[in-house]
Amino acid sequence: MKSAWLPRSYDALLLHLEALYEIEFTFLKVEKLAEGLRPLDRDTQDFILGWAARLNSTNVYISHEFTIRVVDALDKMERRVIEAWAVRAADTFDRLGLRPALEVIQKVDSFLANTHTLAEGVTFEEVEPILSTFVCGLSGRRLKLAQGESVYTDSETLYLPNISARLEKAKDNFLLCKAQVAFMWAQIRFGSFRVDFATAFDAYPDKEQALAAFHALDTLRLEGCLARELPGLWRDMQRLDGVKGVEFPRLQSPDATVQDVLELVPQVLHRDFPQRIYQPALNPEAISACMLARMEREKILLRVKLAEMLKELGETPHPPTPSPSEGEEEKEVATPPEFEVKETLEGAGFELTLDDKPIAPPDEVKDLITSIMLDWGDVPPEFLVPAGPGEYDPSLYEKKENDSDPWKGIYHEDGAFLYDEWDNARQHYRKHWCVLREIDIPPADPAYVGLALQKHQGMVKHLRRTFEAMRDENRLLKRQVQGDDVDIDALVEALADCRDGREMSDKLFMHQHRADRNIAVMLMVDMSGSTKGWINDAIRESLVMLCEVLETLGDRYAIYGFSGIGRKRCEIYRIKTFEDPYNADTKARIAGIVPKDYTRMGVAIRHLSQKLNTIDAKTRLLITLSDGKPEDYFDIYNTQYGIEDTRQALFEARRTGIHPFCITIDKHGKDYLPHMYGHANWVEIDDVKKLPLKVADIYRRLTT
DSSP states (O other): OOGGGSOOOHHHHHHHHHHHHTHHHHOOOOHHHHHHHTTSOHHHHHHHHHHHHHHHHHOHHHHHHHHHHHHHHTTTOOHHHHHHHHHHHHHHHHHHOHHHHHHHHHOHHHHHHTHHHHHHOEEHHHHHHHHHHHHHTSSSSOOEEEEOSSSEEOSSEEEEOSEEOSSSSHHHHHHHHHHHHHHHHHHHHTTTTOSOTTTTTTTSSOHHHHHHHHHHHHHHHHHHHHHHHOHHHHHHHHHHHTOOOOSOHHHHSTTOOHHHHHHHGGGGTTOOOOOOTTOOOOOHHHHHHHHHHHHHHHHHHHHHHHHHHHHHTTOOOOOOOOOOOTTOOOOOOOOOOOEEEEEETTTTEEEEEETTEEEOOOHHHHHHHHHHHHHHSSOOGGGGSOOOTTSSOGGGTOOOOOOSOTTOSSOOOTTOEEEEEEETTTTEEEEEEEEEEEEEOOOOOTHHHHHHHHHTHHHHHHHHHHHHHHHTOEEEEEEESSOSEEOHHHHHHHHHHHHTTOOOOSOOEEEEEEOOOOEEEEEEEEOOGGGTTHHHHHHHHHHHHHHHHHHHHTOEEEEEEEEESSTTOEEEEEEEOSSSOSSHHHHHHHHTOOOOSOBOHHHHHHHHHHHHTTSOOSEEEEEEEESSOOBOTTSGGGSHHHHHHHHHHHHHHHHTTEEEEEEEOOTTGGGTHHHHHOTTSEEEOSOGGGHHHHHHHHHHHHTO
16 A cells, blocks of 8 residues: 555644644644544545644634544534535634634534535525515515514515525525515515504404414415416415415405405404415514604605605695685685596506696606505505695605715625635635625816827827728638629539539538627726826726727727725726716716725626626626736735635636636736636736737737
8 A cells, every 4th residue: 555545643643733733822732633533544534634724724723623523523424514514614703703613613413403404505695686686576665685583574674584494405495585585575565564453453352363363364365466476486386385275265366455354364263274384474563663664754755756746847836825814805726736646557557647637757756656555555645745845854855875985984784795705725715705895986087088099199090990900800701602702612512512423512602791799898907006106097098098999899898997905895996887888977987097905806806707797798808907916905815815716706707708818017927827817818018108009909819
């Protein structure tokens, strides 16, 4: 047997563990660890020491606790479960800190009891992006998803647990979450909460029993609604729960309302209804509190919006007229304008009228009326009286403008994008590790673009001629059924086939075909502090010239800058989206590109790759303009960690069909760019003054 495959000796294990845990600084004991590993075969020793090293890159104490317990766990767990156990501890450390992570390692039996949950359960973080899009496509009030202790809704937010694992397969657990979200939407959409929960069940000796009966009956009514509104999902829900026929056909009628449910409650008080697997909990307190606050707020807002609409139409609301005094003649008063909401299409929509004439309300008023109708069933007349001048305090209804600095004050993640980051030492992702925000770049003088074009006018003329030739480039297609000229090669082959007795081909012509450019380009611009001065000027001039030639070609393109400081303050600056025209506003934003902070590249690549993948194009390019390697403020990102994360982000982009390329002016780029981009997907420009011309030339070579 080769010595490389012999088990490590006690002394070798001891030396390895002493070096791994740096015992002269940490004072950790490793003798028992070495003794426990000694009887194992070499493959198992290497497996354990490998994971100990990975965890050590996260925290030395987590790694030490893992090594203490892993030998005893070998008989209870397969290797894949041990790996999941280690990763779970590392993820817990990232999210919650050292103490909870140590509990994951120390409570190995608890982890084993939840192995199925961890393997087949779906987390809220996994389902939230998909289900948020799903619920946005449903009619009614705009709803949001949030994490909660149980499944319920307060009529504005749909709550799901951190992890759902009631079913055996992950795909069924995801479907269960979708069914629960759909059911909570149905509660709101079809009026389940048009009940005064505070008094509706006072007449019953056992209010909790009456509430449970109401919830069970209303579930039957909503199942009928879902079967009509979402028949495909309803069939899946039946498979999950094995729903059987019901004995209350009245509740299955399209005309059934929550009042029908209330009338049936006395008949079923002592019945035991089975709990549906997708049936959410009913939380009357949360519903009542949320609805009361919303109803008053929406009444104020609608009346104010109606007054604004009258003003736009050239009318004003008439204040109430005081009653005439005794002996005073009653004056003729103009009839105040009257708004009315009328349901259309069997309740599927509504029409807003002013003095019996239909008018088109803005979208925000439509949304407001829709929300009010969900709560009330219609719009109460007092809601349709336009507010008079000074009737309401503007602070009650005006939207607060977003602060120009979204990071100002106490840090929060609302409205931000969360991205995983690759930890090469751990060989796993750090979950939701980076927090990224998109920010509009402050515009500067749009005349800057004209000055840059004037500065490089000779170069611009040369580039335009070159790119116009690319745009008008024709391609010769041979062996065509019809065309502009005879294809001699095809004709010779056809005649030879004929003489041999074979069928003669009819593809004997050539045709000039204009090249079809179906290209989308994402330009990712380094806005780190190190670009200050000449480099920043050269980058802006490069973008100006590239925009000019891209406009000539007609290729679709977008420009975003990136910078940030720390993993929780990653920033993407919108300069030009794919939809934006190349106009004065875009030119002003290009002029506004200024150096910011640091260069955390992996998260920027992941975010912009997602945007680029939404564009339907045959060729998708992600071109980075940078002056240095990935780095961040006093962070591990300044080490090999940052290079490996960027490399992994580029792998992810390539897997989706994106072609990344880097243009750098870093003289040391050859030390790390081949590892990140590959040998053929980067170029170093040694003179920053050549950058504008080189960028356009490189683009020409990439797209031809």
